[in-house]
Amino acid sequence: MSDPYLQINNLKTHFPVEKGILFRKVTGTVKAVDGVSLSLAKGEVLGLVGESGCGKSTLGRTVLQLIKPTEGTVTLGSRTLTDLDGKELRSARADFQMIFQDPYASLNPRMTVYSMLAEAIQVHRKVPKADLAGAVGALMEKVGLAARFMRKYPHEFSGGQRQRIAIARALAVEPKLIIADEPVSALDVSIQAQILNLLSDLTREMELTMIFISHDLSVVKHISDRIAVMYLGRIVEIGPATEVFEHPQHPYTKALCSAVPMPDPDSERTRKRILLPGDPPSPLNPPSGCTFHPRCPHAEERCQAAWPSFESLKNDAHQAACVRLAELNQ
Amino acid sequence: MPLLDVNDLTTYFHTRNGVVRAVDGVSFQLEKGETLGIVGESGSGKSVTCMSMLGLIPQPPGRIERGTAHFDGTDLLHCTRKELQSIRGRRVAMIFQDPMTSLNPYLRIEDQLIEPLLIHGLADKVSAKKQALAMLDAVGIQDAASRIRGYPHEFSGGMRQRVMIAMALITKPDVLIADEPTTALDVTVQAQILELIKKEQQELGTAVILITHDLGVVSGFCDRINVMYGGKIVESGPTKEIFYNPQHPYNRALQNSIPALQAKGKELYTIPGMPPDMSKPSAGCSFAPRCEHATDLCTSEPPELQDIGQAHTTACLRVQRENLKP
Amino acid sequence: MALAGGVFILLLAGLSFIGPFFLEGDYYTNTVLEDKLTAPGGEYTLGSDHLGRDQLGRIIKGGQISLLVGLVATFVSLTIGIGYGTISGYFGGKIDSVMMRLVDILYSLPFVIFVILLMVFAKDLGDSIDEWFRARGSEFSISGQWNMLLLFVAIGAVEWLTMARIVRGQVMSLRQQEFIEACISLGLPTRRILFRHMVPNILGPVIVYTTLTIPAVMLLEAFLSFLGLGVQPPTPSWGLLIKDGADRMREAWWMLVFPGALFAITLFSFNFVGDGLRDALDPKTSKD
Incomplete structure (x- = not known):
C-alpha cells in the first residue's frame, strides 16, 4: 500500500455513565470504540461493517472529531486532527465531511436547497455573491439534481433526492475524506442502487478517500476496496473486499456472511446457516478476552483470557483477530 | 376453498392533498399452512393491504372503498365489529416491525402473553399461565420461568420480537401476518427470528403472510410471492418463478x-x-x-x-x- | 381566521393607542356622579360605570394598558426565554445543569409573594429616584410610570421560566438531529448554528406558547390589579373593568359584558394569529 493518507491509531471513545441529579457520579463506562487502528490510502474506499451498537457510527464520528476521543490519534495527510481545537479544527473541517443515514433528519427543514448549499460553499471559501447561484447549480448537477430545483425546500424532495442534496452539501467544501454513515439504509432498494452508483462515481472522479459504514455486507462489498468488520468496539477482521466477503476467516464474519439473506431461492434453501445464539452483548460490560467468545461456536477457555492479536494466513492484507484462526481455516 | 380469499380490496386515504390510492384492487388467496410473501417498496401498499383486512386502518382518513376478504366463510371487511374481534388476535394474528414499541412497557411479559387467551375466553388464568410459559420456552427464551415475570425493558430487541411471536402464536392462529418482522433487527438476530417463525409454523400448521421490502428474506422463506407496486399486485407466483423467471419489468x-x-x-x-x-x-x-x-x-x-x-x-x-x- | 384575528388586533391597537388623541385628556377619569350606571345608548355609547365615568373611554384606556402589558411582558419573557433556553439546551452538561437548577429555584418561589416583595421594595426605590432628581432641581418624575414598569418586570420575570424550559427541550431534541451535526461538521461557527439553524426550527412551539402567554399575562395583570398591586385606579385595565363589572352584574350588565366580550375576542384573535403564524413560517404547510 502507498503512504497512508488517513491514519487512525489506537482510537478509543469511552462514554461515562453518570447517575445523580446534582452531583453526578460516574457509575460505569461504555466502551463504544475500544482501540481501533486503521490506515487508508488516498482514494481508497473502506467498508466498515458491524451490527447495531458495535461502535461503527461512533468510530466515524470520532474520526471526524464530532466526538472527542478518549485516547489515540487521527492523522489526515500531515495534520493530526486529534490535536486541533476551536478555530483550527473548524477550518480543518473543509477536508473531511460526513454523509448521514437519515436524509429526512440531515437537512434543515426550514432552509431551501440554495441557502443550504450556498452556506456550505461559503464556510471555507470566499465566493462572490453573483457567482453563488452558478456554484450551487453546478454542485446540484454533479449529484444528479436539476439546478432549477434550488429554491425548493427539503420536504418537496423524495428520500433519494434528499440524500443527493446531503451529498452535495458534503462536497461543497471540496473535502478529501468522506465518511458515509449508512447512507442508503433508509432508502428503498431501487433508490439504493442510484445512490451507490453516485457515490462510487464521485469517489473515483474526485479522488475521495471514503469510509463507508453499513450493516449490510452486500452493499459494502459492492462499493469498497477493503472491508473492516467491527464487533463491540473493535475490528475483528480486515481485508480486501471480495476476500472478506467470499472467504471470511473470523468466526463472527463467517456467521455474519451466512446470515445475510440472499435473493436466490435455491441457494437460500440449501446453504448452511451459522446461527449465533443470543444478541450482541452490551458495550457497558463487555465480556473478558475476545468479546465474541460467549456467542462463538468455536470458543475455548483461552478465548476468555486476552484480546487476540491480528494474524494473517496467506495474504498479509487480510487479517483477523482470533486465537484459533489457523485451525479454523484449514 | 382457500383459507383467506381477498378480492378487489381497495383502500383509499382521503387527505388534504387529495385521495391517496394506497391499495387499488388487490386480489390474492392464501391456502392453509402456506407461506406468502408480499414484497414491495415503501408506499407500495403492502402493509395497508393487511391492515385493511384486520380493520386496523384509521378511519378517517382511510376508507375501504370496495372488495371482500373472506376468511373461513366470514367477510372480514363487512362483518360486525364483534365478529372481527373474535377473529383478530385469535385466528388471525399479527406481528409488527418494531419490537421496541409494540409491547406495553408497564405490564409484565406474563400479563401480556396471557391476555389474548383470556380475552378470547380460551383458557382460565391458571392454564393460560401454563400455556404462556410453554410458549415462551418454545420461542427460545432461556430461563423462561423467571423471565416471564419481567418487564419488556429487561429484554433486548431480538428477545422482544420473540415475545411478540409467542404472543401472536399463543392462540394457535390459522394465519400469522408478519409485517417487516426483522427489519429493525441485526442480521444475525434476523436469521434467528426467521428460523423461529419457520419452526413454529411447521409445528402449528399456521399460514404466514410475510410483508417485507427485502427480496433476500422472502427467497428462502416463502412458497409464493406477490410483488406490489403503486398499490397493485404487479406479479405473483411461486418463489422460484418470481426469482428465476421474472416477467414484469418492475420485478x-x-x-x-x-x-x-x-x-x-x-x-x-x-x-x-x-x-x-x-x-x-x-x-x-x-x-x-x-x-x-x-x-x-x-x-x-x-x-x-x-x-x-x-x-x-x-x-x-x-x-x-x-x-x-x- | 388568522387574517380576521390579525385585523381585529390591529383595529383594537389602533383604537386604544391612536384613539385617545381625538378624545379629551380626562376621557377615562371624567366623573359625573349624577350619570352613574347609565344604560348604553344616548350620551354614553356603552353606558357609564358606578362613578358615572364613560365606559367606552375606560375600555379604550384599559385596552391600552392590557395590550401594553400583554405584549411587552411577553416580549420580555420571549427574549430571555429563547436566549437562555437555547444556550442551556445547546451546550448541555454542566452549563445546562446549573442554568436549569436556577430556573427550578425561581419556579419554586411563590409567585404572589415574589411580586408583592418586588412591588413593596421597588416602590420605595421609585420614590427615592424621584427624590434624587428633585434634589438636583430636575422636574423629572418616574413614579407615575413606575408601577407599570414594575408590572412588566414582575410578569416577565415569571413568564420566561416556562419559555426557557420549552425552548431548552426543543433545542435538546434538535441537537440530536443529524442536520445540526452536519453543520458542526461543515465547520459553521456556533453562533450561526444557534441562530440560523436552531432558532427557526423551534419557532413553531414557541409561537404557540407565546399566543398562550399573551392572554395569560393579561389575566395575571388583572389578578395583580385586583390585589391592588398592578395598575392603580383610577387608571383602568380590562382586568379591573371586568372585576368592577362582576361586582355590579345585576344592576349594570354592560359593565361586565362589553369589556368581557372584548377580552375574550382578543384572546381568540391572538390564538388564531398564532396558528396562522406557525403555519406561515413552516415551509411544509405553506404550499398546500
Whole structure:
C-alpha cells in the first residue's frame, strides 16, 4: 500500500455513565470504540461493517472529531486532527465531511436547497455573491439534481433526492475524506442502487478517500476496496473486499456472511446457516478476552483470557483477530 | 376453498392533498399452512393491504372503498365489529416491525402473553399461565420461568420480537401476518427470528403472510410471492418463478438493482425516476413512467393480472400480448 | 381566521393607542356622579360605570394598558426565554445543569409573594429616584410610570421560566438531529448554528406558547390589579373593568359584558394569529 493518507491509531471513545441529579457520579463506562487502528490510502474506499451498537457510527464520528476521543490519534495527510481545537479544527473541517443515514433528519427543514448549499460553499471559501447561484447549480448537477430545483425546500424532495442534496452539501467544501454513515439504509432498494452508483462515481472522479459504514455486507462489498468488520468496539477482521466477503476467516464474519439473506431461492434453501445464539452483548460490560467468545461456536477457555492479536494466513492484507484462526481455516 | 380469499380490496386515504390510492384492487388467496410473501417498496401498499383486512386502518382518513376478504366463510371487511374481534388476535394474528414499541412497557411479559387467551375466553388464568410459559420456552427464551415475570425493558430487541411471536402464536392462529418482522433487527438476530417463525409454523400448521421490502428474506422463506407496486399486485407466483423467471419489468429491474446479485465493481443497474405519487391516478400502468419497455399502450390502458403459466401471473401488457422477453 | 384575528388586533391597537388623541385628556377619569350606571345608548355609547365615568373611554384606556402589558411582558419573557433556553439546551452538561437548577429555584418561589416583595421594595426605590432628581432641581418624575414598569418586570420575570424550559427541550431534541451535526461538521461557527439553524426550527412551539402567554399575562395583570398591586385606579385595565363589572352584574350588565366580550375576542384573535403564524413560517404547510 502507498503512504497512508488517513491514519487512525489506537482510537478509543469511552462514554461515562453518570447517575445523580446534582452531583453526578460516574457509575460505569461504555466502551463504544475500544482501540481501533486503521490506515487508508488516498482514494481508497473502506467498508466498515458491524451490527447495531458495535461502535461503527461512533468510530466515524470520532474520526471526524464530532466526538472527542478518549485516547489515540487521527492523522489526515500531515495534520493530526486529534490535536486541533476551536478555530483550527473548524477550518480543518473543509477536508473531511460526513454523509448521514437519515436524509429526512440531515437537512434543515426550514432552509431551501440554495441557502443550504450556498452556506456550505461559503464556510471555507470566499465566493462572490453573483457567482453563488452558478456554484450551487453546478454542485446540484454533479449529484444528479436539476439546478432549477434550488429554491425548493427539503420536504418537496423524495428520500433519494434528499440524500443527493446531503451529498452535495458534503462536497461543497471540496473535502478529501468522506465518511458515509449508512447512507442508503433508509432508502428503498431501487433508490439504493442510484445512490451507490453516485457515490462510487464521485469517489473515483474526485479522488475521495471514503469510509463507508453499513450493516449490510452486500452493499459494502459492492462499493469498497477493503472491508473492516467491527464487533463491540473493535475490528475483528480486515481485508480486501471480495476476500472478506467470499472467504471470511473470523468466526463472527463467517456467521455474519451466512446470515445475510440472499435473493436466490435455491441457494437460500440449501446453504448452511451459522446461527449465533443470543444478541450482541452490551458495550457497558463487555465480556473478558475476545468479546465474541460467549456467542462463538468455536470458543475455548483461552478465548476468555486476552484480546487476540491480528494474524494473517496467506495474504498479509487480510487479517483477523482470533486465537484459533489457523485451525479454523484449514 | 382457500383459507383467506381477498378480492378487489381497495383502500383509499382521503387527505388534504387529495385521495391517496394506497391499495387499488388487490386480489390474492392464501391456502392453509402456506407461506406468502408480499414484497414491495415503501408506499407500495403492502402493509395497508393487511391492515385493511384486520380493520386496523384509521378511519378517517382511510376508507375501504370496495372488495371482500373472506376468511373461513366470514367477510372480514363487512362483518360486525364483534365478529372481527373474535377473529383478530385469535385466528388471525399479527406481528409488527418494531419490537421496541409494540409491547406495553408497564405490564409484565406474563400479563401480556396471557391476555389474548383470556380475552378470547380460551383458557382460565391458571392454564393460560401454563400455556404462556410453554410458549415462551418454545420461542427460545432461556430461563423462561423467571423471565416471564419481567418487564419488556429487561429484554433486548431480538428477545422482544420473540415475545411478540409467542404472543401472536399463543392462540394457535390459522394465519400469522408478519409485517417487516426483522427489519429493525441485526442480521444475525434476523436469521434467528426467521428460523423461529419457520419452526413454529411447521409445528402449528399456521399460514404466514410475510410483508417485507427485502427480496433476500422472502427467497428462502416463502412458497409464493406477490410483488406490489403503486398499490397493485404487479406479479405473483411461486418463489422460484418470481426469482428465476421474472416477467414484469418492475420485478426484473428490482432484482437487477440489488447489490448482492451483481458483480463487484460493476455499475449497479438502477431504476430511473421515483416511486409514483399515489394521489395522482395514472391511466395506464403505474410503472410505465420508469419502465424501459413502456409503449403508448402502457400509459393508456390499465393492465390486469393474467396467468402466464406455472401459476405465475403478471400485470404487464407487453408481456401478456407480445411475449416481451428479458 | 388568522387574517380576521390579525385585523381585529390591529383595529383594537389602533383604537386604544391612536384613539385617545381625538378624545379629551380626562376621557377615562371624567366623573359625573349624577350619570352613574347609565344604560348604553344616548350620551354614553356603552353606558357609564358606578362613578358615572364613560365606559367606552375606560375600555379604550384599559385596552391600552392590557395590550401594553400583554405584549411587552411577553416580549420580555420571549427574549430571555429563547436566549437562555437555547444556550442551556445547546451546550448541555454542566452549563445546562446549573442554568436549569436556577430556573427550578425561581419556579419554586411563590409567585404572589415574589411580586408583592418586588412591588413593596421597588416602590420605595421609585420614590427615592424621584427624590434624587428633585434634589438636583430636575422636574423629572418616574413614579407615575413606575408601577407599570414594575408590572412588566414582575410578569416577565415569571413568564420566561416556562419559555426557557420549552425552548431548552426543543433545542435538546434538535441537537440530536443529524442536520445540526452536519453543520458542526461543515465547520459553521456556533453562533450561526444557534441562530440560523436552531432558532427557526423551534419557532413553531414557541409561537404557540407565546399566543398562550399573551392572554395569560393579561389575566395575571388583572389578578395583580385586583390585589391592588398592578395598575392603580383610577387608571383602568380590562382586568379591573371586568372585576368592577362582576361586582355590579345585576344592576349594570354592560359593565361586565362589553369589556368581557372584548377580552375574550382578543384572546381568540391572538390564538388564531398564532396558528396562522406557525403555519406561515413552516415551509411544509405553506404550499398546500
